[in-house]
Amino acid sequence: xxxxxxxxxxxxxxxxxxxxxxxxxxxxxxRWGSGGTPKAKSPEYYGGGIPWYKIGDLTNxxxxxxxxTITQAGLKASSAKWVPADALLIxxxxxxxxxxxxxxxxxxxxxxxxCIPDTIHVNLRYLFYFLLFRRYHLLSLGQGGxxxxxxxxxxxxxxxxxxxxxxQTRIVARIDELFAEVDDGEAALTRAxxxxxxxxxxxxxxxxxxELTADWRAANLPAESGANLSVRILADRAxxxxxxxxKRRDKAPEDVTPSQQRLMWAxxxxxxxxxxxxxxxxxxxxGFEYTKFVQYDDDGDLRVIKAENAGLQGFKKxxxxxIKSSSVTxxxxxxxxxxxxxxxxxxxxxxxxxxxxxxxxxxxxxxxGMMRVETDIVSPRYVELFLRSPVGKALATAAMKAVAxxxxxxxxxxxxxxxxxxxxxxxxxxxRLEHALLATTDCVTDIRDQQTYAxxxxxxxxxxxxxxxxx
Numbered sequence: 277x278x279x280x281x282x283x284x285x286x287x288x289x290x291x292x293x294x295x296x297x298x299x300x301x302x303x304x305x306x307r308w309g310s311g312g313t314p315k316a317k318s319p320e321y322y323g324g325g326i327p328w329y330k331i332g333d334l335t336n337x338x339x340x341x342x343x344x345t346i347t348q349a350g351l352k353a354s355s356a357k358w359v360p361a362d363a364l365l366i367x368x369x370x371x372x373x374x375x376x377x378x379x380x381x382x383x384x385x386x387x388x389x390x391c392i393p394d395t396i397h398v399n400l401r402y403l404f405y406f407l408l409f410r411r412y413h414l415l416s417l418g419q420g421g422x423x424x425x426x427x428x429x430x431x432x433x434x435x436x437x438x439x440x441x442x443x444q445t446r447i448v449a450r451i452d453e454l455f456a457e458v459d460d461g462e463a464a465l466t467r468a469x470x471x472x473x474x475x476x477x478x479x480x481x482x483x484x485x486x487e488l489t490a491d492w493r494a495a496n497l498p499a500e501s502g503a504n505l506s507v508r509i510l511a512d513r514a515x516x517x518x519x520x521x522x523k524r525r526d527k528a529p530e531d532v533t534p535s536q537q538r539l540m541w542a543x544x545x546x547x548x549x550x551x552x553x554x555x556x557x558x559x560x561x562x563g564f565e566y567t568k569f570v571q572y573d574d575d576g577d578l579r580v581i582k583a584e585n586a587g588l589q590g591f592k593k594x595x596x597x598x599i600k601s602s603s604v605t606x607x608x609x610x611x612x613x614x615x616x617x618x619x620x621x622x623x624x625x626x627x628x629x630x631x632x633x634x635x636x637x638x639x640x641x642x643x644x645g646m647m648r649v650e651t652d653i654v655s656p657r658y659v660e661l662f663l664r665s666p667v668g669k670a671l672a673t674a675a676m677k678a679v680a681x682x683x684x685x686x687x688x689x690x691x692x693x694x695x696x697x698x699x700x701x702x703x704x705x706x707x708r709l710e711h712a713l714l715a716t717t718d719c720v721t722d723i724r725d726q727q728t729y730a731x732x733x734x735x736x737x738x739x740x741x742x743x744x745x746x747x
Contacts, residue, residue: 289435290413294744297439303432305403306393310368310428311384312355314346321350327382328356331367334376334388336408339365346383356383359390362400366391366407369425372418373411377404389428402444405451406436409738437742447741454737462730469723472716479712480665483705484695486544492704498546505653505698506548512651513555529553529690535674536693539667547697553690555654556647560621560686561610561640569604570641572597578604580641581612581632583620590660591618591630599639610640617647617656619663619672619689626682627673629663631656645689658702661709662694 287299302308311329314321324347333342346356359365359382367374369387377400384390393400407414414431418424438444482488500508517526529551532540543549552558561570572580576598585592604610614634620626622643632638640646649656662668675688697705740746 287435289437291437291743293437294439296443297437297744299435300438301432302391302434302436305398305436305438306391308389308391308428308432309357309359310386310389311357311359313385314350314354314356318350318353321347321353324348324350326351327380329365329376329382329384329388331369331371331374331387334365334367334371334374336375337377339376339378339382342382351383355386358383360392362392362395364391364393364400364404364407365389366431368428368431370423372424372426373407373414375404375407375411377401387425389431397441398438399441399444399448401448401452403436405448405738406742409735409742410434439744447746450746451737451741455734458730458733458737462727465723465726465730469720472719472723476713476716477666479709479716480661481667483709484662484665484668485541486547486695486697488708489697489701489704490544492701493544493546496700498698500546500698502543502546502548505546505696506550509548509550509555509651509653509696512653516650526557527553527687527690530687532691532693533675536671536691539671539674540693540695541667543695544697546701547695549693549695551690552647552659552692552694555651556617556649556659556690557609558645558647558686558690559609559640560645561607561642563642565607565610566642569607570599570639571603573600574598576600578637578639581618581638581644582641583623583625583628583643586618586620586625586628586630586644588628588664590664591633597641601639604639607639610646612636612638612640612646615649615656617649617660617663619645619647619684621645621685621689622683623681626676626684627663627669629660629672631660645684645686647689653699654696655699655702655706657706658696659694661706663692668694 287301289299293299322344324345326346326348327342328344328346328350329339329342330344333339350356351358359378361378361380363378365376365378365384365388367387368389391403393403414426414434417426417430419426439447479488486493532551540549570580578599578601579596580599582594582597584594612632614632614636616632618630618632620628620643647659649659663672672689672692673682673684675691676682676684696702737746
């Protein structure tokens with residue numbers, strides 16, 4: 277049953293109020309209660325027409341509908357109860373202080389308290405904004421272990437600063453006005469961030485199709501044809517292969533697929549299409565190798581690269597798993613020394629690429645392949661950016677296996693066609709890209725800072741409102 281907690285004696289608040297304001301306890305400004313949960317093993321209690329809210333349905337604003345509903349039988353068989361429209365819901369477990377405003381009759385589970393305010397003395401949205409302002413304080417009152425909670429007894433004993441109701445209404449209108457301005461600013465920041473992401477994709481596409489350096493090519497005519505460039509790259513790789521230790525045999529890539537052929541475009545003068553496997557060694561950690569040799573050890577001296585280390589924007593540092601290098605001495609081809617390319621070959625990030633930081637030692641872990649460029653004529657950084665470009669990623673994933681979980685084999689990775697410019701033009705492309713991408717990174721950082729400021733600004737507006745300082 278909903279209850280009211282009377283204020284007993286003066287209520288002390290955490291700050292000094294303006295003249296005409298007073299402190300009251302939350303329990304005294306309306307009727308409070310909480311909900312309940314019908315038995316989960318009784319299907320006849322669920323799927324009815326009664327909205328039943330859980331904490332995940334709360335929005336810190338107007339409620340948009342519950343994920344679950346209950347039946348009239350479920351309502352009667354549990355401690356769930358009707359909460360009318362124009363009431364406030366507040367989470368007491370986990371996400372303590374998360375809020376919602378009802379626009380229709382609803383029910384809730386026991387993790388949510390509700391308040392039906394005394395509308396003669398309390399504006400519902402004033403109460404909402406006050407609790408939004410005090411959420412961090414309510415979080416600090418949480419008790420318990422893994423999932424902290426706050427009891428109704430503690431919640432209802434909390435003070436609320438109350439001016440007269442007409443002043444509450446004025447304050448709400450001013451908060452709404454200022455928050456709308458912040459919303460407009462945040463929407464503009466989101467558009468700017470999205471525009472930057474689109475521009476970055478367009479920049480990468482222009483770089484790997486030859487458009488970015490068309491002016492440079494006009495001033496620096498290619499010294500050889502694309503066909504001759506291919507011959508030199510293959511000869512250079514062959515010379516590298518002749519100096520290798522061991523008897524490793526490279527697998528030749530299969531022909532480019534028809535779907536990849538449809539995505540390819542005409543090479544600019546002096547450029548050449550070559551498959552990744554023709555100038556790179558491609559490998560992965562085999563499943564039996566992982567089972568037999570790899571045992572994670574917090575005291576290990578060798579960090580393990582996993583799929584999570586190849587993100588949409590390249591290499592990502594993480595909390596690495598570790599192994600002892602002495603346990604994987606037989607797996608020399610899975611040792612990484614810096615400069616190798618990485619590609620996720622299974623799961624949600626399939627096709628993501630990165631380059632191992634220069635001069636850093638790692639071990640190649642599961643679900644991520646390694647491509648070691650074996651010619652000085654091809655820049656691994658250029659290949660990484662090619663594969664990160666929208667056209668390059670489309671070529672990489674065009675031969676993806678049509679199964680429930682996206683995946684690439686080492687064979688399909690070797691098969692990927694890469695459009696290669698001469699070495700000098702690769703350097704010019706990278707120079708221009710690095711300069712432009714650095715500028716966009718600075719812009720993204722500025723946008724994030726402004727978004728953080730917007731959240732801080734909301735709290736500043738609320739702080740001024742409930743101290744009587746909001747003009």
